[in-house]
Amino acid sequence: MDTTIKDLGEFGLIEKIKTLFGKPQDALGIGDDCAVLPFDKTNLLVTVDTLIENVHFFSNHPLDKLAIKAININISDIVACGGYPKWAFLSLSLNPQTKTSQIDLFLESLQKCFANSNLELLGGNTTKDDKLSINITLIGETDKPILRSSAKENQDVYVTGKIGCAACGFFAIKNNLKESDECLNRFLAPKARLDLIEKIKPYATAMIDISDGLLQDAMHICTSSNIGMDIILENINLCESKYLSDIDKITFGEDYELLFCADKKYRNSLLEIKDVKLIGYTNNSKKLTIYNKGKILTPQKYGFRHF
Numbered sequence: 001m002d003t004t005i006k007d008l009g010e011f012g013l014i015e016k017i018k019t020l021f022g023k024p025q026d027a028l029g030i031g032d033d034c035a036v037l038p039f040d041k042t043n044l045l046v047t048v049d050t051l052i053e054n055v056h057f058f059s060n061h062p063l064d065k066l067a068i069k070a071i072n073i074n075i076s077d078i079v080a081c082g083g084y085p086k087w088a089f090l091s092l093s094l095n096p097q098t099k100t101s102q103i104d105l106f107l108e109s110l111q112k113c114f115a116n117s118n119l120e121l122l123g124g125n126t127t128k129d130d131k132l133s134i135n136i137t138l139i140g141e142t143d144k145p146i147l148r149s150s151a152k153e154n155q156d157v158y159v160t161g162k163i164g165c166a167a168c169g170f171f172a173i174k175n176n177l178k179e180s181d182e183c184l185n186r187f188l189a190p191k192a193r194l195d196l197i198e199k200i201k202p203y204a205t206a207m208i209d210i211s212d213g214l215l216q217d218a219m220h221i222c223t224s225s226n227i228g229m230d231i232i233l234e235n236i237n238l239c240e241s242k243y244l245s246d247i248d249k250i251t252f253g254e255d256y257e258l259l260f261c262a263d264k265k266y267r268n269s270l271l272e273i274k275d276v277k278l279i280g281y282t283n284n285s286k287k288l289t290i291y292n293k294g295k296i297l298t299p300q301k302y303g304f305r306h307f
C-alpha cells in the first residue's frame with residue numbers, strides 16, 4: 001500500500017526534499033531557521049512562513065494582531081540566525097467576501113510593524129481562496145550567522161523569556177476560558193526577541209527560535225550539532241497559568257523565544273542579561289534528557305508537528 005505524508009512526517013518530508021534537490025553551492029540551504037547567502041562582505045538571511053485560517057489561527061483572530069503575528073514569526077527566524085530583518089514579500093490569499101475594513105486593519109497594523117523595525121516591503125502575490133492565508137518571505141542581514149549546527153559539548157544552554165504562555169493563551173481561546181492578557185497576547189500577537197539579539201550575539205555558539213516546542217527545538221540543535229543536552233525543567237521560567245502541565249508548556253511551541261548555547265566562561269555575562277535563564281548543559285550523549293528535580297522525565301511527545 002502507498003504510504004502517506006502522515007506516515008513520512010513533516011521532518012521526513014523535508015529530508016526527502018533536501019536529498020532530492022541536493023546541497024546549494026554557495027549558500028547554506030535547508031536545515032536552519034534561515035538560508036544563509038554570503039553576499040559581498042555580509043550574509044543575507046532568507047526565511048518564509050505561512051499562516052492559514054483554521055490551521056494556524058481561528059477565524060475570529062483579530063486581524064491587527066494577526067498582522068503582528070505574521071511578521072514576528074518571520075522576524076524570529078532572522079533573529080535566531082543572529083540577524084536583522086530588512087526586506088519582505090507579502091503573499092495573501094483572500095476570500096472575496098472579506099470586508100475591506102478588515103483588510104485595512106491588517107495592512108495598517110502590518111505597516112506599523114514594518115515602520116517600527118525599519119522593514120521595507122518589496123513585493124508579493126495576491127490570490128483568491130476560501131480561507132485567509134498569509135505568507136511572508138523575509139530577508140535579513142548579519143555579519144555573523146549563528147547556526148543550529150555549531151554547538152559543542154560541555155557548553156551551557158540558555159533560554160530567553162517565559163515559556164508556555166502562548167500555549168495557555170491558545171488553550172483558553174479554544175475552550176472559551178478566561179486567561180491573562182499576557183497569555184492571550186503571546187498567542188495572538190507574539191513579539192520576536194529583536195531586543196535581545198545584540199546582547200546575546202557575542203556569546204551564542206548555536207541558536208534556534210522556539211516555534212514548535214522548547215524540547216523539539218532543543219533537539220534540532222542536538223541533531224544539527226551532533227551533541228546531547230541535559231535540560232533542567234525547574235530552571236525554565238514557565239508560564240504561571242494553571243490550565244496546562246509543565247510538559248505541555250515546553251512542547252506546544254509558538255513562544256518565539258530564543259534557545260542558545262554558549263561557552264561556560266561567558267556564564268556571568270549572560271546571566272546579567274534580563275530575561276536570559278541557564279536551563280541546561282550540552283554533552284556528548286547525542287540524546288536530549290529532561291530532569292525534573294533530579295528525576296528523568298520521558299515525555300510522550302517533544303513538540304508540534306504538522307503531520
Ligand code: ADP
Nearest residue numbers: 014017029030031032033034035049077211212
Ligand atoms: P522554522 O520552524 O524555523 O521555520 P521549519 O521547521 O519550518 O523551520 O523548517 C526547517 C528547515 O526546513 C528550514 O531550513 C526550511 O527552510 C526547510 N523547509 C521546510 N519546508 C520546506 C520545503 N517544503 N521545501 C524546502 N525546504 C523546506
Ligand code: MG
Nearest residue numbers: 033077209211
Ligand atoms: Mg525557527
